[in-house]
Amino acid sequence: MTARVISVVGARPNYMKVAPLHRAFARYADRVEHLIVHTGQHYDAEMSDVFFADLEMPEPAVFLGVGSGTHAQQTARIMLAFEPVCLELRPHLVIVVGDVNSTIACALTAVKLGIPVAHVEAGLRSFDRTMPEEINRIATDAIADYFFVTEPSGVENLRREGAPPERIFLVGNTMIDSLLFALPKARAHPIRERLGVAPRQYVVVTLHRPSNVDDPVRLRLLLEILAELAQWRTVLFPAHPRTRQAVERFGLSPLLAPLHVLPPLSYVEFLALVLEADFVLTDSGGIQEETTYLGIPCVTLRTSTERPITCQLGTNQLVPPEPEALRAALRALRQGERKQGTVPPLWDGHAAERIARIVLEHCLRLPVE
Numbered sequence: 001m002t003a004r005v006i007s008v009v010g011a012r013p014n015y016m017k018v019a020p021l022h023r024a025f026a027r028y029a030d031r032v033e034h035l036i037v038h039t040g041q042h043y044d045a046e047m048s049d050v051f052f053a054d055l056e057m058p059e060p061a062v063f064l065g066v067g068s069g070t071h072a073q074q075t076a077r078i079m080l081a082f083e084p085v086c087l088e089l090r091p092h093l094v095i096v097v098g099d100v101n102s103t104i105a106c107a108l109t110a111v112k113l114g115i116p117v118a119h120v121e122a123g124l125r126s127f128d129r130t131m132p133e134e135i136n137r138i139a140t141d142a143i144a145d146y147f148f149v150t151e152p153s154g155v156e157n158l159r160r161e162g163a164p165p166e167r168i169f170l171v172g173n174t175m176i177d178s179l180l181f182a183l184p185k186a187r188a189h190p191i192r193e194r195l196g197v198a199p200r201q202y203v204v205v206t207l208h209r210p211s212n213v214d215d216p217v218r219l220r221l222l223l224e225i226l227a228e229l230a231q232w233r234t235v236l237f238p239a240h241p242r243t244r245q246a247v248e249r250f251g252l253s254p255l256l257a258p259l260h261v262l263p264p265l266s267y268v269e270f271l272a273l274v275l276e277a278d279f280v281l282t283d284s285g286g287i288q289e290e291t292t293y294l295g296i297p298c299v300t301l302r303t304s305t306e307r308p309i310t311c312q313l314g315t316n317q318l319v320p321p322e323p324e325a326l327r328a329a330l331r332a333l334r335q336g337e338r339k340q341g342t343v344p345p346l347w348d349g350h351a352a353e354r355i356a357r358i359v360l361e362h363c364l365r366l367p368v369e
Contacts, residue, residue, distance in 0.1 A: 003092040003364045004033045006085075009060070010041035010078070010102025012051055013286050016267065017097040017120055019055035020177035020352035028356065031366050035061040037085060039078050039102040042068075050266040054185070055178055062089075071101060071132055078105035086113050093363050096140060097121055097174075099133040099285075099306075104140050111143045118363060120174060120355065122147035123154025123163075124306040130211070133285075137306065146363055148355050150175075150289075151309040151344055167362075171354040172346030175289050180349040182268050189272040195236065195260070199276040203233045205259075208240035209283040212301060212321055216250040221323050222301070223247070223255035226281075229330055230258040233278055238262040238270065279333055288316045293347055297338050299329050315341035 005025065007018045018036060025034035038060035052059070064081040066074060078101065086094070086109060094110040096103045097120040107117045119140050126134050138161075141147065147163055149155050150173040158168050192199070205226060213219050226235055237259045239247075247253055265273070271290070274280060279297035280287060288307050291298035292314025301321040310316035317339055319329045346354075360366045 002031060002033055003366060004035065004089060005093045005095060005359065005364075006035050006037050006089065006091040007095040008037050008039065008082075008097070008102055008106045010039040011098075011100045012042060012267075014097050014100065014102070015051045015055055015057065016178040016286070017174045018095075019057045020174050020181065021095065021120070021355060022057060024352040024356035025359075027353075028360060028366075028368075031360065032356075032364070035089065035091075037062045037082070037106075038064065039082070039106070040065040040067060041074060041078065041100060041102045054182060054267040056181075074101045075105045078102055079109045082106050082109045083113070086110060086115060091115060093118060093359065095120060095359075096144075099124070099136045099140070101132075101136065104136045107140045107143055116145040116363060117143065118146035118148060118355075118359065119144040120148045121150055121154075123149045123156075123158040123168070124151075125153070125157045126304040126306040128304045134306070146358075148351075148358070150347075150351075151307065153308050169354070169358050170346065171358070172348060172351030173289060173344075174351045174355070175286055176293050176347045177349050177352050178267075179271065179290055179293060182271055185268045186271040186275055189268055191265075191269050191272050192276055197234050197236065197276075200278045201234060202260075202273075202277060203229060203235050204270075204273050204277045204280045204282075205235055205237045206240065206280075206282045206284055206287060207237075207243050207301070209302070210242075212283050213240075213243045213246045216246075216252070218321060219246055219250060220252055220255065222321060222326075223252055223259075225323060225326055225330070227255060227258040228327075229281075232334060235259045236262060236273060236277075238265045240264070279338075283321070288314070289347075291315055292341055293343055295341060297333065299326075299333070301326070309344045310341075313342050313344050315339050 009018050066077040095118045096107045110117050147168045149170045281299045283301045288310040292310045298316040303320050360368050
């Protein structure tokens with residue numbers, strides 16, 4: 001018997017989670033046909049092609065091209081587009097990853113068609129329901145059948161919420177699988193030389209969360225503090241399109257002058273910069289994990305994180321995006337105070353292999369060897 005498994009990607013962070021799964025399922029190609037469906041939730045042809053090349057992913061079997069819109073519009077479009085794909089391909093399992101709108105939309109569509117769903121990165125919780133991602137995480141785990149978890153807090157959250165313990169699997173982090181896969185390319189990449197920055201003499205900054213960039217007062221304050229930071233470190237700022245639009249909309253473009261603003265980067269380019277950064281300042285989720293693995297100090301401009309292990313064991317520290325707190329954190333870093341960390345258990349580059357074996361044995365009831 002050959003089983004068919006669909007993995008869904010919707011936004012660039014999903015690529016890093018699905019690419020190692022595709023490689024892992026390739027070992028069982030005689031038993032499992034693994035197909036990637038791209039919803040097109042966030043899609044830029046040039047950038048997506050680069051990410052697929054960096055991670056050596058195949059072209060998606062299906063591209064839905066749903067585009068942007070409000071959360072309701074986007075979720076509805078994805079469901080309407082994904083349903084006929086499921087009816088035509090009749091997968092034995094749908095794998096959704098992360099916490100974007102594609103995650104909940106495709107999980108809900110599959111479940112209503114009677115197709116089992118597995119959630120990769122299940123159980124992560126920020127306990128902040130003002131974050132759309134938190135709603136997606138909770139809702140997806142409420143209807144999923146199998147749960148692949150990156151850290152112990154996820155197991156605890158799922159058990160507390162009533163998920164069957166025998167379907168919860170602590171497997172590690174597929175983001176780290178992709179990081180290790182791309183590391184040789186990142187180490188050899190010339191982007192640092194091209195930008196003229198010396199190791200540990202620059203900071204990498206990313207900002208994109210609505211809570212930070214959609215408020216003109218907060219965004220102005222953050223940019224002013226970045227300008228202060230630029231007095232003692234080169235600030236490399238790969239600007240998210242949402243952030244650039246907000247800066248222009250609020251008339252804040254002059255505040256970018258002290259910063260080295262970059263266009264969106266490929267995965268390998270970004271990783272190459274993070275490798276030699278003095279520290280990283282971000283509001284992203286996945287970057288907290290990458291810096292923890294690499295041992296690079298990370299300041300996360302949020303009041304909560306769904307990845308607490310990055311603070312408990314890793315190099316991450318949560319700093320509210322307020323002037324006093326952020327200035328204090330940056331002052332400590334300037335004085336050489338660096339949070340030391342360790343790599344969490346099972347973050348070893350083999351998470352996808354564990355997931356593939358479990359899918360065959362427990363989800364599909366197929367022999368592994």
